[in-house]
Amino acid sequence: MRTVLILISILMFTQPALGWEFTKHSIPIDDILSGGPPKDGIPALFDPQFISAKEAAKMLQSRDRVIGVTMGGSVRAYPIRILNYHELVNDRIGNTPFLVSW
Amino acid sequence: MYARTVKGEELTFGVSGLLYKANVLMYDHQTESLWSQVKRAAVTGPMTRTKLKVLPSSLTTWDKWLKRHPDTQVLSFKTGYTRDYTRDPYASYRGSGWGSFLSNFIGRRLGREEMKFIVGVQLDGSSRGYPLDKLRETGRFADRLGGKNIQVDYDKETDRVIVTSSEGEQIEHLVVYWFVWKEMYPDAELFEP
Numbered sequence: 488m489r490t491v492l493i494l495i496s497i498l499m500f501t502q503p504a505l506g507w508e509f510t511k512h513s514i515p516i517d518d519i520l521s522g523g524p525p526k527d528g529i530p531a532l533f534d535p536q537f538i539s540a541k542e543a544a545k546m547l548q549s550r551d552r553v554i555g556v557t558m559g560g561s562v563r564a565y566p567i568r569i570l571n572y573h574e575l576v577n578d579r580i581g582n583t584p585f586l587v588s589w
Numbered sequence: 590m591y592a593r594t595v596k597g598e599e600l601t602f603g604v605s606g607l608l609y610k611a612n613v614l615m616y617d618h619q620t621e622s623l624w625s626q627v628k629r630a631a632v633t634g635p636m637t638r639t640k641l642k643v644l645p646s647s648l649t650t651w652d653k654w655l656k657r658h659p660d661t662q663v664l665s666f667k668t669g670y671t672r673d674y675t676r677d678p679y680a681s682y683r684g685s686g687w688g689s690f691l692s693n694f695i696g697r698r699l700g701r702e703e704m705k706f707i708v709g710v711q712l713d714g715s716s717r718g719y720p721l722d723k724l725r726e727t728g729r730f731a732d733r734l735g736g737k738n739i740q741v742d743y744d745k746e747t748d749r750v751i752v753t754s755s756e757g758e759q760i761e762h763l764v765v766y767w768f769v770w771k772e773m774y775p776d777a778e779l780f781e782p
Contacts, residue, residue, distance in 0.1 A: 507605075508621055512633040514609060519623070519633075522608040526616075529604040536665040540655055543663035546674075549652035555661075555747075556590065556646050562661045564654050569664055572672045575615060576664065577593065577601045584593035585644055586602050588615070588626060 531575035537563065554587055556580075565589075590646040591629075595639055610772040612765075627709075627765060627773045643761045649748035657747060703768035707779070708741055708750050710734060710762045716774035718767050723782055724750070730782060 506526075509516050543564070547553075552567040558580045565576060570589035578585055593600050600617040607614045607623065609632065614623045622634030629641045647654070654661060666674050707718035712735030719730055719741050730741040738755040741762075752760040763770075771777055 507607075507616075507623065508634045511635065511637040513630070513637050514625075514632045516633070518609055519614070520608045522606050522613060524604075524606045526606050527603050528606050530670060531601075531603045532664075532668055533601060536667060537662035538665045540659060540661050540663060543651075544655070546666055547651045547663075549650065551651045553649060553651050553654050553663075554590070554646050555649050555654045555658070556644075557658070558644075562658045563664070564651070564658075564661050565664045566651070566674075568674045568677075569666065569668065571677060572670070572674065573668065574604050574613065575602050579593075584599050586591045586593050587646070588591065588602075 529572070529574050531577060532573045533577045535576050535578050554589065556585075556587070558583060558585075590644045591626075592642040592644055595636065595641070611769050612773070625773075627763065627769060629761070629763075643763070645749070645751075647747050647749040648764060653746070653748060699768055702779075703766070703771070705767050706764055707767045707770055708752070708762050709765055709770040709774075709777070710739070710741070710752055710760060711774065712737055712739070712760065716770075716777040717780050718770050718777055719780045720767075720782075721750075721764060727782060730780060732780060 547566060553564040554567070554570070556563045561580045565587050567589060570576070574589050576587040578587060593602070598619065600619050602615045602617055602624070605614045605616045605623055609625055610627065612625065612627050614625060614632070616623050617636065620635040622631040622636035624631045624641060629643060631637050631639045706721040708721060708724065709718050710716070715735040717732070717734055724730060724741060724743045728743050728745070732739055732741065739760060740753050742751045744751070750762060750764060752762045754760055767779065
């Protein structure tokens with residue numbers, strides 16, 4: 488048992504992923520690798536603001552990719568140009584909180 | 590796109606900077622659990638094994654989306670961050686750079702087929718990838734997976750993929766690179782139409 492605990496502590500200390508709570512996990516912790524940027528190095532968006540299609544047309548090219556969402560009468564587009572820099576948008580429509588991810 | 594309400598609680602998500610099976614892990618601020626987008630579940634922390642619900646969305650082009658939804662709202666370029674959104678941050682990776690970055694990560698050279706987009710479906714322990722380029726040509730694949738007859742449909746007008754069972758039930762799917770799906774589900778086969 489002690490050997491196992493020592494082994495675990497060695498594994499924890501050699502992980503690039505320090506500072507995370509790994510007591511519970513469903514995948515081998517060894518398989519979690521550092522991707523380069525630190526935590527929040529790519530900043531997710533919260534409380535996103537929206538503009539009209541007419542305004543957006545000045546910024547976007549016709550072949551630009553967007554993620555499109557329709558929900559309860561609301562229609563929103565999330566340009567990949569923006570998502571490339573933020574990866575995640577924490578948004579909501581009415582009572583439905585959702586996450587747009589890229 | 591995922592629901593942010595998990596076990597009755599509203600979560601907010603950030604980018605952990607960590608990778609698992611060639612895919613970025615997200616984390617939630619409320620419990621600091623790490624979540625895999627491909628597994629659609631938390632993989633570490635208090636939320637471990639909790640599923641994420643996938644919500645329908647389309648990956649399409651601005652002209653197609655605008656034509657269909659002239660009244661659409663668009664995420665503002667004023668995000669609160671100073672970024673040059675006219676510039677593609679991955680431009681320098683796209684050639685050999687991006688390929689070699691991924692090859693390093695996987696530990697071998699990636700073939701052309703592996704870099705193709707597929708529709709990944711997992712049902713009852715069985716997993717398969719449906720090639721997006723061929724689906725775009727034919728519009729529909731019929732298959733049997735995990736003991737169910739399923740249909741993979743592609744709508745040219747909206748660029749939307751819908752997977753349904755023969756009982757009419759909608760089935761979750763993800764559009765990802767074939768090698769990413771294969772890393773996560775090594776037993777997955779590529780569907781041959």
